[in-house]
Structure formats: C-alpha cells, structure tokens
Amino acid sequence: MTRAMAAPASPHAAPLRLGFLGVGWIGRHRMEAVLASGLAEACAVCDPSPDMVSSARALSPTAFAAGSLDDLIDARPDGIVIATPSALHAAQAIRALEAGIAVFCQKPLARTGAEVAAVIDAARAANRPLGIDLSYRHAEAMRLVRAHIRAGEIGTVYAVDLTFHNAYGPDKPWFYDMALAGGGCVMDLGVHLVDLLLWTLDFVPVEAVSADLYRGGRRLRRPADEVEDYAVVTLGLETGAVARLACSWGLNAGRDAVIEAIFHGTSGALSLANVAGSFFDFTAELRRGTQRQVLAGPPDDWGGRAIVAWADRLAAGGGFDPDTANHRAVAGVLDRIYGR
Incomplete structure (x- = not known):
C-alpha cells in the first residue's frame, strides 16, 4: 500500500x-x-x-x-x-x-x-x-447567524444581500494578472460571500447567475481577459430565493471595508456586519420590523x-x-x- x-x-x-x-x-x-x-x-x-x-x-x-x-x-x-x-x-x-x-x-x-x-x-x-x-465561517457572529437560520428563527429565507468592499485592494502585482489570479475582486472577496451563502443555506443549487464586472469604471466583457475591481451579481436559487452580491477593490467606501451578509426571511432577518470599517470585528443581529437584537459582537479572535x-x-x-x-x-x- x-x-x-x-x-x-x-x-x-x-x-x-x-x-x-x-x-x-x-x-x-x-x-x-x-x-x-x-x-x-x-x-x-x-x-x-x-x-x-x-x-x-x-x-x-x-x-x-x-x-x-x-x-x-x-x-x-x-x-x-x-x-x-x-x-x-x-x-x-x-x-x-x-x-x-x-x-x-x-x-x-x-x-x-x-x-x-x-x-x-x-x-x-x-x-x-x-x-x-x-x-469568515468561523467568526462567532456568522456562526450564530447560520445557527438561527437553521433553527427556523426567521422563517423561510427568500432574499440575501451580500457585500464585501475593500477600500484598498491587494498590494501584490500578481493579483492583477488574470492568468495568475484567475479573477479579481470576485475571486479574492466574492469567494467568501458565495461560500457563506451556500454554507448557510445547505448548499442549495444555484439555478441562474447574472453578473456585471468592471475595471476602473469600465464594464468588462465576459469572459474577461483582465481582472475586475468591482462586481455586482444576482444569483437565483433553486428554492426561489434570490441573492445579490457586490464586491470591490479600491471603492470610495469612506472606511476601510464594508462587509455584510443579510438574510431576509418571512418572519425576520439575520445580519452579519463589520464594525466601523474593521476587517476583523463583527456583530450579528436578529431583526424584526424596526427592532433589532444584538446576538454577538467583538472581541472575537476568529482569524x-x-x-x-x-x-x-x-x-x-x-x-x-x-x-x-x-x-x-x-x-x-x-x-x-x-x-x-
């Protein structure tokens, strides 16, 4: 053997x-x-x-x-x-x-x-x-969001908003070479968003994908021969739910980063969001109407x-x-x- x-x-x-x-x-x-x-x-x-x-x-x-x-x-x-x-x-x-x-x-x-x-x-x-x-699967805030969804806390999930804007972008040249990186901000940041979506919803099949990719404000053709620095994507799931994904490098975000995952259900919503532009500090909230309950917050050494x-x-x-x-x-x- x-x-x-x-x-x-x-x-x-x-x-x-x-x-x-x-x-x-x-x-x-x-x-x-x-x-x-x-x-x-x-x-x-x-x-x-x-x-x-x-x-x-x-x-x-x-x-x-x-x-x-x-x-x-x-x-x-x-x-x-x-x-x-x-x-x-x-x-x-x-x-x-x-x-x-x-x-x-x-x-x-x-x-x-x-x-x-x-x-x-x-x-x-x-x-x-x-x-x-x-x-990001291992952040306590995200673990709690997933656990509450799986427990039926917000009913049936029918829409998800996913965001990851990095105001800086990578500092290594290879990230901007399609042959070396395989893609731009979607490959670098969007992979986390797609993973959190599918992992949270038990890897429900994705039936439809619509994507618009940009570089320096210019829309790229698909498949692109250069990496994108901004992307907006709509995913249609087998359950009938829809997910909207946006990610970017170098966006004028007014802070270091904007990271969110909001799951909208028939009886409430659950959210993961970064705190004050941080790449590391997150809160989890359960939302019903105009009310919100904080489920988790920093500090949490999850990296x-x-x-x-x-x-x-x-x-x-x-x-x-x-x-x-x-x-x-x-x-x-x-x-x-x-x-x-």
Whole structure:
C-alpha cells in the first residue's frame, strides 16, 4: 500500500509536524495561530523572500528553511500549509496530497472549477484532510447567524444581500494578472460571500447567475481577459430565493471595508456586519420590523480558527472530510460569474 492510499494515521500524542509554503502576512498569521493552539509545530518553512523566512523562523527557530516544495515533502511533515499565489495552489496541493500529506490552503483553492475538482479528487484518493481558509465561517457572529437560520428563527429565507468592499485592494502585482489570479475582486472577496451563502443555506443549487464586472469604471466583457475591481451579481436559487452580491477593490467606501451578509426571511432577518470599517470585528443581529437584537459582537479572535479546525481533525487521525467536496459548488458559481 502506498503512503498516498494509506489509512489515516492514529491520533498524535505529540504535536503535528507542519511545513509552511508561503509565509507572507497571511501565511505567517496562520502559522502563529496553529502553533499557539498547541496542536502543531513547524518543521520547515519555504518562501522566496529571505525576510519572510526569517520572520517565520522567529516564531519557530527549530524550523529549517526549505528551498522548494520538494524539500518540504522530503521532510515528511504531517501537513503542508499553502499560502502562495493562486495560480500555484492546485499543482502544489495535488503534489503534496499525492505524497500522502494533508493540505491546508489559502482561498481560493484554485482558479477554476476544474482545478478545484482535481484538488478535491486528490484529497479523496489520498484520504487526507484538505482545509480551505474560508475563515469568515468561523467568526462567532456568522456562526450564530447560520445557527438561527437553521433553527427556523426567521422563517423561510427568500432574499440575501451580500457585500464585501475593500477600500484598498491587494498590494501584490500578481493579483492583477488574470492568468495568475484567475479573477479579481470576485475571486479574492466574492469567494467568501458565495461560500457563506451556500454554507448557510445547505448548499442549495444555484439555478441562474447574472453578473456585471468592471475595471476602473469600465464594464468588462465576459469572459474577461483582465481582472475586475468591482462586481455586482444576482444569483437565483433553486428554492426561489434570490441573492445579490457586490464586491470591490479600491471603492470610495469612506472606511476601510464594508462587509455584510443579510438574510431576509418571512418572519425576520439575520445580519452579519463589520464594525466601523474593521476587517476583523463583527456583530450579528436578529431583526424584526424596526427592532433589532444584538446576538454577538467583538472581541472575537476568529482569524485562525479554520486552520486550527483542520489541524484538530488531522491530529485526531481523521481522513478526507466529505463536506470538502461542497467547495465544487462554490467554484462552479465563480466560473459562471466569469462566464467560463
């Protein structure tokens, strides 16, 4: 039996050994979170920037500086955490999974639905946990919104308003290259909105997609050969509900960010909203008519919970999680937004 096809390991008495591929700001933040959990230690880090490697090794001085993904794999870690440009995700994740190593990957998992499906198939074949950093699922405010909807607190959901405007936009050039990024603000920010919609509503099928994409105020053709910085999308769900999605980079928002998810039901509404332009502080509210009840608010240190949940499954000896396959639906919606 090859390692790739072997059964999941028995639960760890010692911390997991993890390799980190890409240790810029987000990769280093996830590294810090999983190390702080006590579930894992870093055995190796890899990044083209010596400064980034040095900063990561400051968190774990015993981790060695790997020169490549192959070097990470040769170290035989229990898992590899990927935080590299989007164009590299699929091939890197598949390479690790085929070596029998679990993977936690930054969003988007890949640029297209076909690439996403290939990664998921590799994880299933290897029977290894595949984690995707769809971190907003883990904010306590969003968890409460979903729990109240599933409990029938607002009746039947018939409309959803989803918003993510980032007043700055990415600072890395590759984000603005369609071949490297696979898309613009929808791929970067909209993926969270589509995921929260489908995850909250039990992955109800999306029957219709209408999208308008813009770059610098100019409407783009679909499929576009350049990335968008503003998008407005309407999704028609199988239930008859409708979702409206808007996201952008560099919008004149008057604050750092506008992030909202409002679920309108036949007997009330539930909302997630950021506080004072924050990327990290959220409230959850139950609304009925002109009344509102606050269900959750800051502080809530949720940013690293996705990787900790993945590490916990891996440490417990868990294999492939069938729920991971639902990300095919998210990727499929993004493909339709881009006209692919």
